[in-house]
Amino acid sequence: MHTIELRFHLPGVLALAEHAAATAHEAYGSHPPTPALIWARMNGTLLMSSGRPRTDAPDVYAEDWGPGTGQELARTPVGGDDFGQTIPLSQPVELTDGRTVTLLEWLREHSQEGTPSRWFVLEVTAERYDFDVR
Template identity: 45%
Template structure:
């Protein structure tokens, strides 16, 4: 798969039994395929930007829950959107319906 657009992707390790091992991606709203050139005008500054999130560790030193726990709680509360706010200094995470 050629990188195209802005998306969230899991390495899926370990892979789920019986599933194909291709990476599955979820594109950002408004940043789907064909928008990679527009990234140059954002704080990200171009393509090939990557930010890694550990699902099983707290997001910061003052966090008490892991990202996975936060994702599960948000889904249980009916939240459908994961919102990332990216700047040169930080990445913020929020959930919304």
């Protein structure tokens, strides 16, 4: 099964998550209004905040998949159609030590000073995606 790893700069992703957690929300497509990251494909692939106003939180493009890469991206498991997928900040993340935390808490833990993680990684196949921090 073909997989692509999309790497997003972790400090920027945490800033988006904090913005989404602290502001009012609008529904995104058919998704209910909830604090979330929005993974989108629009002539490149990026993460956005579900919070409003969006101008307070700059979008974070995947490394090497910014504006103008839509044609190349179409040849990957991400595909060629534009989309937006919400990733709720309340989504549970199971840790190796047995704890379960929310996505927001997990991002905060990995962003603390002294941690080696610098990237939020989406691992994408044609059927699904998973995320990790590296």
